[in-house]
Amino acid sequence: MTAKKPLDRPDWWMDLPDAVDSRHYLGVRDSIAAHIHNGNLAEGACLPSERQLQTGTGAARGTIRAALFQLEAEGLIYRKERSGWYVSPPPIVYDPTRWEGFMSYVAAQGRTPKTELLDARTIAATAELAVVFGVDMGAPLYEIRRRRYIDDRAVLVETIHVDPRLTPSLLEHDLSQSLTQVLRSHYSIAVVRNRIEMAPCALTQDEAVALRLKSGLPGLLVKRISYDAQGRVVEYDLEYWRHDALKISVDIRVGN
Amino acid sequence: MTAKKPLDRPDWWMDLPDAVDSRHYLGVRDSIAAHIHNGNLAEGACLPSERQLQTGTGAARGTIRAALFQLEAEGLIYRKERSGWYVSPPPIVYDPTRWEGFMSYVAAQGRTPKTELLDARTIAATAELAVVFGVDMGAPLYEIRRRRYIDDRAVLVETIHVDPRLTPSLLEHDLSQSLTQVLRSHYSIAVVRNRIEMAPCALTQDEAVALRLKSGLPGLLVKRISYDAQGRVVEYDLEYWRHDALKISVDIRVGN
């Protein structure tokens, strides 16, 4: 563990000049933000505890927490339950048009990707899935749940659905690797088209638990449908990201 | 005003069966969410006041507020300062690859777009802007600030920078219309390429005030650089969206 817990209020801590805004919690926010930008609080570092943060300011804990929530919404800090608040690492840049898969683009940005297989099984198609894949309700589908990390921090959980007709015995392969790779090398399936949707959301129980986050925290839902050259649905992927882990970047030519 | 203030606790209000989770505020959250999905609380409708919401539950106001913040983060409700909490309208779908401009794609989705010019003037290029436009620091640039609405709700504020060399006397035109239109019809400039970045952010003082929001609320920052056929920067646009107003959707062919 690189980040140590603060046993005492750090000596370098002092109240930096705060904003004009009279709202106390914003002052506290600015103070902490300044320490982060100053480098006093490095990436991944642990903040002083809420009760320690109170001492200098004379603020109630609720006020301190309001400031911390604020910073969390901004993506500057995050929390580990009942452990402490930590400085967020910079977000990964995600370009939906350059399709290379998670493992590739994370590594390309000098970060360390990791994929963990949570579950893999065959299920019966629900109404929604049936529509997506163009199969009958109840038809067999593979369902894969994975958790993915950047520099050992869990950043997303995903549920992937795949049509067994295209990829028989898929579950027997190593699914903690890039699925794109497996599809290409074992089934000669290449993704030709992607349909991606993104929307801010709240993390529900399941996702939150998997990400070791508090349920209800804001996240980003990325829905992705991949098609092959024949227009068949290769992969239907639901990714729940922690909101501070990614940044979207698109570079596109405007047609006609 | 379509939405009336609740003078008394609505008769239809009752505590719906809530989640298993013991956390009280999540129960309150679910209860309100259920009322929204039931249709008891229609789009744009005003929720009972925080203090009214207390009565049935026996919860403290802080608990009620925790539930409301939760719903706000999820995009289900939003607030008008010191006026009340309202049910959010559905988000607009934004496809960065289909570039048609705000006015077009909002209208195409059956909603009513509106643009309001806040400010238009000539400024001296800052260091950052100089890099973007490839001009010297201090060089003249047009700066346009606008506020845009969907169905009369302010959803974004933007700051646009344009190079006067490409568009002399731009400020004399009607800037509350589609800028794309103006560039095309008066200057024969067509956007050929767009570079778009999106990231969750916190709304700062300026943006928040312009959107009549509380500063610090989560938003979505959309950065857009438009290029013409010669690769010149036509437009540099910074858009601050309220986080619940849009959903991103991309449909792309995987090249190479």
Added chain:
DNA sequence: GAATTAAACTGGTTTACACCAGATTTATTT
């Protein structure tokens, strides 16, 4: 030294007030 246990610490949640300033409504005055 390793495993276990106990104590200390951390955030998580909730209660109960209190006061403020802007928004809204009502009553009053012009």
Added chain:
DNA sequence: AAATAAATCTGGTGTAAACCAGTTTAATTC
């Protein structure tokens, strides 16, 4: 009827205390 003033309602912010349940650390035991 319209303009104005006052009362009321609403969210915004802040304080002070508690208690809980995981995490972490320190002490103890094997």
